[in-house]
Amino acid sequence: MATDTLTASIGTGSSARVYKNFIDGEWVESRTGDMFEDRNPADTREIVGIFQKSGKEDVDAAVDAAKRAFKKWRLVPAPRRAEIIYRATEILMERKEECSRDMTREMGKVIKETRGDVQEAIDTGYYMAGEGRRMFGPTVPSELPNKFAMAVRQPLGVCVMITPWNFPMAIPSWKLFPAIVAGNTCVIKPAQDTPLSVFNFVRALADAGLPKGVVNIVTGFGSRIGGPLLDNPEVRAVSLTGSTDVGRIVGEAAAKSFIRCSLELGGKNPMIVLDDANLDLAIDGALWGAFGTTGQRCTATSRIILQKGIYEEFTQRLVERAKALKVGNGLDETVDMGPAINEGQLKTDLEYVEIGKNESAKMLCGGNRLDSGSYAHGWFMQPTVFGDVDRKMRIAQEEIFGPVVSLLPADDLDDAIEIANNIKYGLSSAIYTRDVNKAFAAMRDLEAGITYINAPTIGAEVHLPFGGVKQTGNGHREGGLGAIDFYTEWKSVYVDYSDKLQKAQIDRPE
Numbered sequence: 001m002a003t004d005t006l007t008a009s010i011g012t013g014s015s016a017r018v019y020k021n022f023i024d025g026e027w028v029e030s031r032t033g034d035m036f037e038d039r040n041p042a043d044t045r046e047i048v049g050i051f052q053k054s055g056k057e058d059v060d061a062a063v064d065a066a067k068r069a070f071k072k073w074r075l076v077p078a079p080r081r082a083e084i085i086y087r088a089t090e091i092l093m094e095r096k097e098e099c100s101r102d103m104t105r106e107m108g109k110v111i112k113e114t115r116g117d118v119q120e121a122i123d124t125g126y127y128m129a130g131e132g133r134r135m136f137g138p139t140v141p142s143e144l145p146n147k148f149a150m151a152v153r154q155p156l157g158v159c160v161m162i163t164p165w166n167f168p169m170a171i172p173s174w175k176l177f178p179a180i181v182a183g184n185t186c187v188i189k190p191a192q193d194t195p196l197s198v199f200n201f202v203r204a205l206a207d208a209g210l211p212k213g214v215v216n217i218v219t220g221f222g223s224r225i226g227g228p229l230l231d232n233p234e235v236r237a238v239s240l241t242g243s244t245d246v247g248r249i250v251g252e253a254a255a256k257s258f259i260r261c262s263l264e265l266g267g268k269n270p271m272i273v274l275d276d277a278n279l280d281l282a283i284d285g286a287l288w289g290a291f292g293t294t295g296q297r298c299t300a301t302s303r304i305i306l307q308k309g310i311y312e313e314f315t316q317r318l319v320e321r322a323k324a325l326k327v328g329n330g331l332d333e334t335v336d337m338g339p340a341i342n343e344g345q346l347k348t349d350l351e352y353v354e355i356g357k358n359e360s361a362k363m364l365c366g367g368n369r370l371d372s373g374s375y376a377h378g379w380f381m382q383p384t385v386f387g388d389v390d391r392k393m394r395i396a397q398e399e400i401f402g403p404v405v406s407l408l409p410a411d412d413l414d415d416a417i418e419i420a421n422n423i424k425y426g427l428s429s430a431i432y433t434r435d436v437n438k439a440f441a442a443m444r445d446l447e448a449g450i451t452y453i454n455a456p457t458i459g460a461e462v463h464l465p466f467g468g469v470k471q472t473g474n475g476h477r478e479g480g481l482g483a484i485d486f487y488t489e490w491k492s493v494y495v496d497y498s499d500k501l502q503k504a505q506i507d508r509p510e
């Protein structure tokens with residue numbers, strides 16, 4: 001096998017590693033000859049790696065390799081496929097610290113959180129390895145004598161995965177592990193800001209003995225290779241996690257060729273805090289939900305809906321705590337919040353601060369870029385809280401994807417739920433209350449794929465369905481059995497051992 005990287009001189013006397021695509025079990029350079037840099041958002045002077053800027057030819061080579069590999073991989077017994085997943089998971093466990101540090105360097109979130117991201121991939125690996133011995137299907141009694149009826153799961157074929165930068169190993173693991181345990185072969189295109197984490201993930205699979213062509217990586221820009229990935233007639237399914245705008249493009253392309261399509265998109269997640277809540281707990285949850293991953297989670301707590309009785313106290317205490325958060329390089333274990341992923345995202349965050357001010361929301365803390373001293377070379381900003389936000393304001397309606405949280409007053413539970421649901425998204429939701437009746441009413445009435453009681457909007461576990469309603473997606477779920485459902489096709493099988501023609505619905509035994 002050719003080596004996975006090269007070393008390139010980058011001027012200034014220093015050098016950076018050049019990472020290659022992974023196609024048909026070989027680490028190969030792009031046929032375009034173009035490359036792009038992956039820089040550390042906490043210190044953009046650091047080049048984390050140089051990656052292949054792939055084109056259509058690379059995509060076609062990867063899809064061809066996956067198609068060839070499918071012929072054999074689909075026939076490998078699922079428990080054997082699962083053993084490779086299990087081995088790869090053990091390798092990830094050994095490499096957890098190295099992978100976490102790489103991830104913080106390439107996308108900025110604090111090291112405790114990148115350890116959590118790698119752990120989520122590990123948890124998914126163990127769960128999906130177990131699935132190799134399950135993948136249950138129904139066996140039902142036939143309506144005719146001497147006839148056997150069952151349904152079995154079959155793989156789809158070549159699956160394309162397009163992933164975002166905010167969970168750069170966890171999200172690829174949600175897609176790749178269930179796809180391959182079910183017998184599919186894959187081409188993954190990581191986000192251009194975080195190819196190294198996908199490289200680390202797939203290297204573990206390759207080192208665990210995954211046969212060539214079963215998983216292929218093509219790095220590059222979605223605008224350039226998204227089209228070729230979706231237009232290739234050999235592709236049977238696409239799974240995208242990303243923004244609602246890109247979801248629309250991918251969904252339309254998939255619809256044209258009738259390929260199966262899973263879209264996991266944006267969110268604007270509400271946390272309701274009622275007058276009877278444990279405020280200490282709710283404030284801890286709000287800080288973690290709003291500013292964890294610099295607010296760049298699809299499940300980030302971006303709207304906090306406060307019943308009027310606790311509005312003032314909650315607001316004052318939250319703002320005090322938000323001001324005290326330590327912003328900085330995520331490799332420093334004492335830092336609470338890292339930078340924005342890139343210049344464009346920071347610009348968006350700061351634009352929304354202006355939008356909030358112009359809408360007459362009350363700026364309670366933050367709102368500024370941090371760019372002096374140790375912040376000089378990164379995309380940092382202050383944790384930002386807006387109060388007295390009206391439900392119709394843009395900062396209450398649009399996904400910002402940064403450390404900007406809106407506080408909205410509500411009269412009672414019904415009003416709070418109405419505010420929470422008054423949005424085009426529906427990924428996660430939370431309520432803090434000590435009243436079991438209100439908690440159950442919220443579980444029933446919040447329009448979201450996930451509801452937490454007395455916990456913030458983040459913290460999904462890998463063995464329950466993950467995904468949202470309304471414009472957060474198109475109804476599929478990752479995690480748990482939903483993932484196996486997406487990556488398999490049902491085949492119903494009837495075995496007639498009566499030795500005569502029996503007509504269903506017509507020959508009715510007395």
Ligand code: NAD
Pocket residue numbers: 162163164165166167189190191192220221222223225226227241242243244246247249250264265266267297298299399401427467468472
């Ligand atoms: P993005 O939509 O900009 O990019 C996602 C991926 O799509 C990237 O790999 C990108 O290269 C690719 N892409 C871009 N244009 C494309 C095109 N024309 N055709 C095909 N692919 C294309 O999103 P992002 O900035 O990487 O991630 C942030 C977004 O992801 C947020 O909206 C967030 O809410 C969402 N997200 C959702 C979930 C979820 O499970 N619902 C999880 C994480 C992130």
